[in-house]
Amino acid sequence: MKLVGTIVCGLFLLAAVSCGNSVPSAGECEECVNHGTECASDECEDKSNCKGVGSNAVVENIMSRRSIRNYKEKPVERALVEEVMKCGINAPNGQNKQSWEVRIVDDPAFQNEIRAAMAATGNERAAGCFYNAPVWLFIACDKSYDFSTIDCGLLSQNIMLSANALGLGTVCLGSPVRFILTSPDKDKVLSKLGFSDGYELCICIAMGYPNEKPAAKPRDFGKVKFVD
Numbered sequence: 468m469k470l471v472g473t474i475v476c477g478l479f480l481l482a483a484v485s486c487g488n489s490v491p492s493a494g495e496c497e498e499c500v501n502h503g504t505e506c507a508s509d510e511c512e513d514k515s516n517c518k519g520v521g522s523n524a525v526v527e528n529i530m531s532r533r534s535i536r537n538y539k540e541k542p543v544e545r546a547l548v549e550e551v552m553k554c555g556i557n558a559p560n561g562q563n564k565q566s567w568e569v570r571i572v573d574d575p576a577f578q579n580e581i582r583a584a585m586a587a588t589g590n591e592r593a594a595g596c597f598y599n600a601p602v603w604l605f606i607a608c609d610k611s612y613d614f615s616t617i618d619c620g621l622l623s624q625n626i627m628l629s630a631n632a633l634g635l636g637t638v639c640l641g642s643p644v645r646f647i648l649t650s651p652d653k654d655k656v657l658s659k660l661g662f663s664d665g666y667e668l669c670i671c672i673a674m675g676y677p678n679e680k681p682a683a684k685p686r687d688f689g690k691v692k693f694v695d
């Protein structure tokens with residue numbers, strides 16, 4: 468038992484030494500923390516040890532997801548979108564009410580209709596707000612449930628993380644909600660999306676094969692505090 472303990476401690480120390488003076492922790496080796504195994508920091512000799520504390524496949528997936536605003540001109544197979552959606556609806560949600568509805572639009576003709584409706588607001592950013600993504604997701608929340616927007620947020624995060632794990636890119640989009648809800652053609656678009664009575668459009672997601680690899684934007688760990 469003592470021998471096993473010594474070996475484990477030895478391996479731990481080796482890992483610490485190979486990554487500079489100590490095992491990297493949040494903020495110490497930002498490359499590791501932001502990019503998982505893709506660490507390019509000069510101070511890290513053995514990059515396999517430079518994943519930040521507590522790293523594993525889930526952590527790497529979370530840390531590598533970035534908003535994608537440039538997509539390949541390649542359709543996404545519906546079976547793959549369905550796989551992602553299965554992950555979406557397995558998100559935690561209040562009282563298992565599953566207080567969301569999702570509409571998937573991958574038909575370019577309908578996308579053009581929606582694009583035109585958004586552009587009719589006169590806002591110059593409206594037409595391009597889904598970027599060049601081949602799949603557009605519209606998520607509606609249940610107006611009668613006070614935690615429904617939380618449910619929809621968690622659903623959305625599951626969608627975006629599972630998409631990332633399966634090689635797809637996504638970006639969460641609030642702007643199309645505003646463009647659609649203020650469009651003179653709002654009713655036409657919403658009736659075609661066909662949400663149930665009592666549901667309202669709350670967030671959108673663009674999805675497709677990524678054609679860029681943006682760096683992580685800075686995060687402020689100062690907003691997180693232990694309170695004794």
Ligand SMILES: Cc1cc2nc3c(=O)[nH]c(=O)nc-3n(C[C@H](O)[C@H](O)[C@H](O)COP(=O)(O)O)c2cc1C
Binds near residue numbers: 532640643681
């Ligand atoms: C509620 C919400 C609304 C957003 N709306 C937009 C949007 O309209 N257009 C856009 O390009 N990105 C939008 N984003 C993406 C954020 O800009 C992005 O998540 C943030 O800058 C952090 O970057 P990251 O996702 O690459 O980590 C939105 C994200 C959230 C969560």
